[in-house]
Amino acid sequence: MKKIPVLLMGCGGVGRHLLQHIVSCRSLHAKMGVHIRVIGVCDSKSLVAPMDVLKEELNDELLSEVCLIKSTGSALSKLGALGGYRVVHDSELSTETEEIAKLLGKSTGLAVVDCSASMETIEILMKAVDLGCCIVLANKKPVTSTLEHYDKLALHPRFIRHESTVGAGLPVIASLNRIISSGDPVHRIVGSLSVTLGYVMSELEDGKPLSQVVQAAKKLGYTEPDPRDDLGGMDVARKGLILARLLGKRIIMDSIKIESLYPEEMGPGLMSVDDFLHNGIVKLDQNIEERVKKASSKGCVLRYVCVIEGSSVQVGIREVSKDSPLGRLRGSDNIVEIYSRCYKEQPLVIQGAGAGNDTTAAGVLADIIDLQDLFH
Numbered sequence: 001m002k003k004i005p006v007l008l009m010g011c012g013g014v015g016r017h018l019l020q021h022i023v024s025c026r027s028l029h030a031k032m033g034v035h036i037r038v039i040g041v042c043d044s045k046s047l048v049a050p051m052d053v054l055k056e057e058l059n060d061e062l063l064s065e066v067c068l069i070k071s072t073g074s075a076l077s078k079l080g081a082l083g084g085y086r087v088v089h090d091s092e093l094s095t096e097t098e099e100i101a102k103l104l105g106k107s108t109g110l111a112v113v114d115c116s117a118s119m120e121t122i123e124i125l126m127k128a129v130d131l132g133c134c135i136v137l138a139n140k141k142p143v144t145s146t147l148e149h150y151d152k153l154a155l156h157p158r159f160i161r162h163e164s165t166v167g168a169g170l171p172v173i174a175s176l177n178r179i180i181s182s183g184d185p186v187h188r189i190v191g192s193l194s195v196t197l198g199y200v201m202s203e204l205e206d207g208k209p210l211s212q213v214v215q216a217a218k219k220l221g222y223t224e225p226d227p228r229d230d231l232g233g234m235d236v237a238r239k240g241l242i243l244a245r246l247l248g249k250r251i252i253m254d255s256i257k258i259e260s261l262y263p264e265e266m267g268p269g270l271m272s273v274d275d276f277l278h279n280g281i282v283k284l285d286q287n288i289e290e291r292v293k294k295a296s297s298k299g300c301v302l303r304y305v306c307v308i309e310g311s312s313v314q315v316g317i318r319e320v321s322k323d324s325p326l327g328r329l330r331g332s333d334n335i336v337e338i339y340s341r342c343y344k345e346q347p348l349v350i351q352g353a354g355a356g357n358d359t360t361a362a363g364v365l366a367d368i369i370d371l372q373d374l375f376h
């Protein structure tokens, strides 16, 4: 049986679903001759690991307990007394993670899986790469950081998987990589890459207020932990940057033109998430309602679109025909159109659910399984 040791950073909606998928796929994976050995789970403050990461793993009972604890909003450190594991806190967290990566990285292989939404994991990921580990990301921040960070993470392309960073479970990156490696030059990518904004725009068409629709999107698990990451266009810009960098474009976030749906005075430094959701966003209802009506009078709908062409990436609201593929998009679907030499007149189109904890975690799991040939 091929064993894939996994260290999971981040145990929120996506991380918990990942652990649940790992447990529920045990017999499927056994038939495939693979076993995922979870040797560590971290939240923002603690790491839970077996006493001996070389020989032991966190068993399925403990993983279910971890999911239960985290779903109530408690810290990992509140884990009950099932025994057979240790909990490491705060200042020791990164040292211990590095130790684990040293022990397992080059000897048996280790997949360090980032399901956090944090910038702080970048440092650990950099070290993990140096120590021969594989990296799997749902977190977009490490691959949209500086070019220096990106170059290091992407140094061994077979050792990094981040399909879920764009389109969750959709095979956007896999498809793009196949086109790139066949030497087919990609000229243009156009897409609706945000489930939150896709959902918001299609619900606005039905006359619902922005404030109500954003609350619903948050409850459905579509938004980032801070929905302003979605509404400000930053989440789409990150996805655009990831795709552009895959195409070999040496660009940074600052060079992307981003249209925000909220004004600067409602930004994260000036308003808490709760205040924004309960008091700030209602002030935006009227303006967007007027834009929707104006577009409708021309037979159009509003869509938040990402366009990658030449060395430019632009993200913002566009009026598109109701009858176009973008205009027909509903609910939680993303759509990505890739134009290349082979897909010149008719683009390659990838469409389907582009977010949600279940789908995103499924994408992460498929990435982990895809690493199996790199492990003993």
Ligand SMILES: NC(=O)C1=CN([C@@H]2O[C@H](COP(=O)(O)OP(=O)(O)OC[C@H]3O[C@@H](n4cnc5c(N)ncnc54)[C@H](OP(=O)(O)O)[C@@H]3O)[C@@H](O)[C@H]2O)C=CC1
Binding pocket: 009, 010, 011, 012, 013, 014, 015, 042, 043, 044, 045, 075, 115, 116, 117, 118, 120, 121, 138, 139, 140, 141, 164, 165, 166, 167, 168, 221, 222, 223, 224, 225, 354, 355, 356, 357, 360
């Ligand atoms: N939901 C979706 O549809 C999609 C999500 N993604 C990405 O998946 C990631 C996870 O999203 P989601 O699960 O919704 O986020 P959550 O906010 O629900 O969970 C984030 C988790 O990360 C933990 N965390 C924070 N900082 C650190 C750190 N430094 N080290 C380790 N763990 C840390 C948090 O700990 P604590 O519990 O202590 O706060 C929490 O457990 C995000 O980057 C998101 O962009 C990508 C595609 C789709």
Ligand SMILES: N[C@@H](CC=O)C(=O)O
Binding pocket: 165, 167, 168, 193, 194, 195, 196, 197, 222, 223, 224, 230, 235, 354, 355, 356
């Ligand atoms: N918040 C994101 C989730 C996936 O990346 C979105 O709305 O698309």
